[in-house]
Amino acid sequence: MARKNKKKKTLAFKNAVAGYLFIAPFIIGFIMFMIIPLIQSLRMSFSTVELEGGLSMTWAGIENYRQAFLVDAEFVPNLVQELLKMLTNVPATLIFSFFIALLLNQNFKGRGAVRAIFFLPVILSSGVIVGLESGNTLLADMKDAIEKSSTDASITSVLESILITSESSPMSQMFEYVFDIINSVYDIAIASGIQIIIFLSALQTISPSMFEAAKIEGCTAWESFWKITLPMVSSMILVNIVYTVIDFFLKTDNAVMEKIDKVGIGGAMDYGQASAMAWIYFLCVIVALGLVSLIISRRVYYYE
């Protein structure tokens, strides 16, 4: 009995060693390029960093954080603006991608081509190209010039002026929200390539016999959407929300990221200040992500 027990233990031990060997690259990399820099940047955020003749830090307490919150004129507005934008963009992206996935799940000619086009932005609009599209000052100047000189109005702005009667009523605020989304439909379409594919694959795993049974029982398409489709893909909704939130926060054309870059490497070289801002931002991301997944994960239905 004792011998048997010992043998079992050695197998488990061997497996553990093998497991650690397999994930060794991650552990080494994580410590070298994540933990050490993280600790260092945390230390930097509490000190004044000087680069003259090597790196030197002097303890400054919460001075950098005070600067970021109270002195810097851009940081807090940027942060608030990004968080608010997340609140509007993430639901819009989800609804849009779910809607497109529903459409692409149906059979029609050219489905493959449409799917390829919707996925194209994932490949093209990343990294430097996103920054070029939105951050191009030249293009912005030109747009301003055109807008000033031309008198024709866009459809949405005309509708907006008709529908939004008073600023404060909840109905007008609703409309304003909708118009914001319509105006940014290009950004949303570009940001939802991966989400569409994930939803699509979830939709295709639902067995058709369920819909058939529901139809025989007298369910309309509307009812079977709410009672079958939505619960069956709810776990994917969680995945997509998390993915969208992360994607949104880490985009290169994000105002806060640009600001951090401007304070740090890309400009003023004030590393202490930049680290403090980055840490504030990081905590905001974690809190936002935690809240969202906490709220959603309670409603997720797992079909096993």
Added chain:
Amino acid sequence: MSKMGTKFKTFRERNKKSNGYLLRKTSFSIGYKIVRFVLLFGLCFLILQPLLNKISISFMEERDLYDSTINVIPRHFTTNNFKIASNLMEYWKSLGNTLWISLLVSILQIISCTLVGYGFARYKFPFKGLWFAMVVLVIVIPPSTIQSSLYLNFRYFDIFGIFQAIGGQPLNLLDSFTPYALMCLGCMGLKNGLYIYMLRQFFRGIPKELEEAAYVDGCGKFKTFLRIMLPDAKPMITSCFLFSFVWQWTDSFYSGMFLSSDYAILSNKIARLSEVLNSFVKATTGLDKASTAYASAMIGTGTLLIIIPLIIVYLFAQKGFVESLSQSGIKM
């Protein structure tokens, strides 16, 4: 004609029998198809429009840009824009560099991420949950948090003071590909947490019996991984490879950090194109800077030059991107 006629007749008869239900249903489905077509066509056009616009502008001469009667098709067709843009960007040199670095990065990333993903999927070891939480943390951390200290790390690179002892001062690894290689080997490159996650999901879906059979036949652990699991995971590995290649291609975060801004790599070149163009215009025509329209046309052309290789990759490997992503069965 007669065939159509009979078809119409039977339709009318059937419609009569069903009390008009058939007509309602058919017209509804046709209307639905039209709406769906318009919607999808519009959205596809919306996505493609900037690309098409850039293509049409890139073939125009400068005077065409100001001519309001010209909308899409250039009147004075020219390929000069491409020549100038590729000259200013040192296109072939930067293309070579970018290709080399993207290949290097994606191959190294895939090797390390596959190993780690497999380890997480198949082995039980203490603190596994904790380590996996760290993988998720890597996905979530905004890279700008560690940006400055990473930069300093590679600027004054040293392991326990070894290089300081030998050469008198720490190494400067910037402006070379070494930081990329080190980061990728340590699974800390661009979006590596995501690849680990995807590969782990995929490995978990492969039946365990295959490996058990291999163990019974006396195959070692690493050999089993190499001979049995790797061939099975080919679609997922290909897809991760493609993603990492494509995302590295346009990455500006790491190239902005590790390489100086005039290093010949495409993402740096495009970011500085308008600056270079201004000095070029100043040198050739004596104007202070390039006109707004011309500069934006040039940037459009430069962007096209960057994404042409990506589009070629996508055309040939579209299945690799999409299919395996939908097969991965991503679950929380």
